[in-house]
Amino acid sequence: xxxxxxxxxVMHHVRDGEAFMxxxxxxxxxxxxxTRPYGSxxxxxxxxxxxxxxxxxxxxxxxxxxxLNEILV
Numbered sequence: 001x002x003x004x005x006x007x008x009x010v011m012h013h014v015r016d017g018e019a020f021m022x023x024x025x026x027x028x029x030x031x032x033x034x035t036r037p038y039g040s041x042x043x044x045x046x047x048x049x050x051x052x053x054x055x056x057x058x059x060x061x062x063x064x065x066x067x068l069n070e071i072l073v
Contacts, residue, residue, distance in 0.1 A: 003071045010072060017054040020062055 003010065013019060041048050047058065054062060 001071065002073045004073055007072050010068070014063065014066065014068065015059060017050075017059060017062075020050050020054055020058075022049045022051050 046061070047054075050058065
């Protein structure tokens with residue numbers, strides 16, 4: 001299956017990192033407020049969602065896990 005979306009648009013939103021952050025409730029300026037790490041996995045497991053913007057190494061893992069090179073048209 002291929003993702004029929006502009007590659008630049010997809011990469012912008014993936015690399016922005018915000019889509020991978022936890023967000024239990026908005027903060028005063030719309031930023032993530034109630035960040036809750038480990039809500040969907042154990043602390044001994046790798047992060048699946050982030051209570052902070054993902055770091056460069058995190059982003060590499062996200063891109064690898066999404067297999068973007070296989071699904072982008």
